[in-house]
Amino acid sequence: xxxxxxxxxxVTLSEEAFLTINCTYTATGYPSLFWYVQYPGEGLQxxxxxxxxxxxxxxxxxxxxxxxxxTSFHLEKGSVQVxxxxxxxxALSDHNTDKLIFGTGTRLQVFP
Amino acid sequence: DSGVTQTPKHLITATxxxxxxxxxxxxxDLSVYWYQQxxxxxxxxxxxxxxxxxRAKGNILERFSAQQFPDLHSELNLSSLELGxxxxxxCASSVVTASYNEQFFGPGTRLTVL
Numbered sequence: 001x002x003x004x005x006x007x008x009x010x011v012t013l014s015e016e017a018f019l020t021i022n023c024t025y026t027a028t029g030y031p032s033l034f035w036y037v038q039y040p041g042e043g044l045q046x047x048x049x050x051x052x053x054x055x056x057x058x059x060x061x062x063x064x065x066x067x068x069x070x071t072s073f074h075l076e077k078g079s080v081q082v083x084x085x086x087x088x089x090x091a092l093s094d095h096n097t098d099k100l101i102f103g104t105g106t107r108l109q110v111f112p
Numbered sequence: 113d114s115g116v117t118q119t120p121k122h123l124i125t126a127t128x129x130x131x132x133x134x135x136x137x138x139x140x141d142l143s144v145y146w147y148q149q150x151x152x153x154x155x156x157x158x159x160x161x162x163x164x165x166x167r168a169k170g171n172i173l174e175r176f177s178a179q180q181f182p183d184l185h186s187e188l189n190l191s192s193l194e195l196g197x198x199x200x201x202x203c204a205s206s207v208v209t210a211s212y213n214e215q216f217f218g219p220g221t222r223l224t225v226l
Contacts, residue, residue, distance in 0.1 A: 043114065098167070
């Protein structure tokens with residue numbers, strides 16, 4: 001079945017460091033791919049999305065490119081801030097049911 | 113603020129009891145999804161309703177049921193509660209059912225079963 005694999009956290013970085021959180025997926029067909037972020041004590045917010053191969057999603061300095069050949073959707077940011085500390089979830093959308101299938105989440109901790 | 117509201121925010125109850133979680137989707141959204149977030153299972157899809165009809169089922173236990181009412185709000189009923197049902201329950205909504213549509217998540221209901 002469809003699944004999402006994310007790198008385990010926590011990822012600990014200093015402010016202004018470069019961030020990469022790896023995400024790979026297994027799916028039949030061509031799912032849509034998403035990154036959601038969960039700040040402490042809050043619900044999930046969509047960070048960015050890509051709906052077809054080679055699409056690049058971007059928002060708030062974060063980027064991810066839908067790579068069909070490597071079945072990946074890695075999240076990157078050039079310079080993280082303390083306020084980026086949160087849990088990041090990679091997800092795919094099953095075209096048959098519209099449900100989101102999530103990875104296990106990666107906690108990011110950014111220190112000043 | 114996503115526009116999706118969930119009540120209550122916190123719920124503490126005992127094993128064997130029954131609870132109801134409520135969700136109001138964003139104005140105009142026809143689809144409602146329920147997810148469970150627990151430490152051991154992560155984020156799991158439970159069930160989806162579209163315009164009052166059940167559309168998809170995930171890893172939802174038989175002790176759990178849901179419905180979507182004519183005004184599009186949804187309720188998730190959890191019965192014969194067990195300690196392992198303690199989790200954060202999220203509701204999400206989207207405009208229609210196409211998979212490229214963003215799902216907007218509510219703040220969640222934290223259920224603690226003692």
